[in-house]
Amino acid sequence: MGLLDSTKAKAAALKQHTLTVYFAARDPRTPWPVRLLALLVAAYALSPIDLVPDFIPVVGYLDDLLLVPLGLALVVRLTPIEVLESARERARQASGKPVSWPAAAFIVVVWSVAVWWAARWALGIFRA
Incomplete structure (x- = not known):
């Protein structure tokens, strides 16, 4: 071992x-x-x-x-x-x-959308 x-x-x-x-x-x-x-x-x-x-x-x-x-x-x-x-x-x-892979995938999608939205919002502020 x-x-x-x-x-x-x-x-x-x-x-x-x-x-x-x-x-x-x-x-x-x-x-x-x-x-x-x-x-x-x-x-x-x-x-x-x-x-x-x-x-x-x-x-x-x-x-x-x-x-x-x-x-x-x-x-x-x-x-x-x-x-x-x-x-x-x-x-x-x-x-x-068992681990719930669909629930994990849902959480990853929600976080990805939140990060994408925050990045677009932040870049929109810096363009102005």
């Missing part, structure tokens, strides 16, 4: 854990402090604002590589077992669903 395969496997596992935490946070049996922690972990993972900016070599990505997995692990540890099992099953089902 090469480095690329190992990295892909770890990325897939992280995606699976993130989905599990997402479904656990939405479960009403999850205590509200754990739900709040799951929300904070997800917000930090998805936020463009970091504690240490990513442009700082090594340390910039180190906070993402440590804080997000540690936060996910803490949420998993604090979540009741029955909720966690249910969330893992829902995450397995969700990750096995």
